[in-house]
Amino acid sequence: MLLSLVPIILQVCILSLTVVAMPTCQLQGDLVQSAHHLLRDLGGDFPVHCVKYNANISIPGSAFPAATANQPQCRQALWVVYESLSEAGTVFDDYEIPVGEGGVTWDEKKLEDFQNLQYRLLKRASCLARVDGSGVLSSYFRNVTSLLQQEDSVACGWTVLRRDLLEVLTFTLQNHRNCYVWRKAQ
Ligand SMILES: *[C@@H]1O[C@H](CO)[C@@H](O)[C@H](O)[C@H]1NC(C)=O
Ligand SMILES: *[C@@H]1O[C@H](CO)[C@@H](O)[C@H](O)[C@H]1NC(C)=O
Secondary structure, X not given: XXXXXXXXXXXXXXXXXXXXXXXXXXXXXXHHHHHHHHHHOOOOOOOHHHHHHHHHOOOOHHHOOOXXXXXXXXXXXXXXHHHHHHHHHHHHHHOOOOEOOOOEOXXXXXXXXXXXXXXXXXHHOHHHHHOOOOOHHHHHHHHHHHHHOOHHHHHHHHHHHHHHHHHHHHHHXXXXXXXXXXXOOO
């Protein structure tokens, strides 16, 4: 009698292990919010001479779903956040941020904290990478990269990237808040 229960118990154990091991495609709202605050508080202003690049560079609002009433729409919204952070991570890896004269004046400690958080978020949410996205973001990042490749527009490229990344985080935290998972305390 007892022995015949063993396979069942084993199966239940294996099932619950599978559930635990399954990647949950979620982003933690509180981490994204901290990343948002760090990016916002980096300091430095938006130089007037960078305004002229605005016409050619912006993350189109069409990247975001209009509503996030259901699971696929939430995945799309979270994908935009994931992909923006991921592409920005590649940019951080590939290009050096100019500091001082003619460069950006960002708080280095906050930038480092932001990048650590970015790394943590990306690692946890890597399952979002599988969501099919449009080419909208790759066009945006191509344009940003082209600014970073020209010496007279490097600082503008970084300034624009920081502004738009902040916009993506702000927008989803406000409009797609229900798509994030939040700690109980909030
Ligand atoms: C914007 O893009 C157009 C077309 O690629 C280019 O001719 C123009 O110089 C760009 N403007 C700026 C300010 O980079
Ligand atoms: C990238 O630049 C091209 C040429 O200036 C422009 O047509 C396109 O709209 C830009 N894309 C984004 C997402 O800013």
